[in-house]
Every structure is written in C-alpha cells, then in structure tokens.
Amino acid sequence: MSDVRIIFGGSELSETQNHELECYANFQNDIYINIDMCIQTTNPAFICLNKKAAIRFHKELKKQISFLK
Numbered sequence: 001m002s003d004v005r006i007i008f009g010g011s012e013l014s015e016t017q018n019h020e021l022e023c024y025a026n027f028q029n030d031i032y033i034n035i036d037m038c039i040q041t042t043n044p045a046f047i048c049l050n051k052k053a054a055i056r057f058h059k060e061l062k063k064q065i066s067f068l069k
Contacts, residue, residue, distance in 0.1 A: 004024060005022055005023070005024040006022070006023050006024065007020050007021070007022045007023075008020065008021045008022075008023075018037075018038040019035065019036065019037050019038055020034075020035070020036045020038060021033065021034070021035050021036075022034040022035075022036070026048065028048070029050070029051070030048035030049060030050055030054075031048065031049045031050075031051075031054040032046065032047075032048050033046060033047050033048075033049070034046040
C-alpha cells in the first residue's frame with residue numbers, strides 16, 4: 001500500500017473553494033474519503049468504501065461527469 005493521499009479542493013462557482021476532499025486506501029483495505037469543510041466548529045465527514053462499493057462509486061461518478069457541459 002502506497003503512502004499517498006490525494007486532496008481535491010472545492011469549486012469557486014459553488015463557493016466551496018475552502019472545502020477539501022481527501023481520498024486514499026487505508027490499512028483495512030477500504031477507500032477512505034474525508035470531506036473537510038475547513039470550518040473550526042465542523043467535524044469532517046468521512047466514509048470508507050470496500051472495493052466493490054468503490055468500483056460502483058467510480059462507475060457512477062464517471063456517468064455523472066459525462067452529463068456535465
């Protein structure tokens with residue numbers, strides 16, 4: 001397992017440029033996705049997806065991206 005974490009920032013148009021989404025494979029063999037709203041009082045939200053769910057999420061995300069203009 002590599003020691004790599006990828007962080008995506010929110011969009012300016014949606015005024016979420018201070019929000020961050022972090023994604024990496026954890027030691028339980030799940031995909032860990034953390035959403036940090038970058039607000040001191042808000043706890044980050046996260047979800048762990050097993051391989052089957054992560055593949056399904058990937059396919060759905062690709063489909064939704066294809067609908068973007």
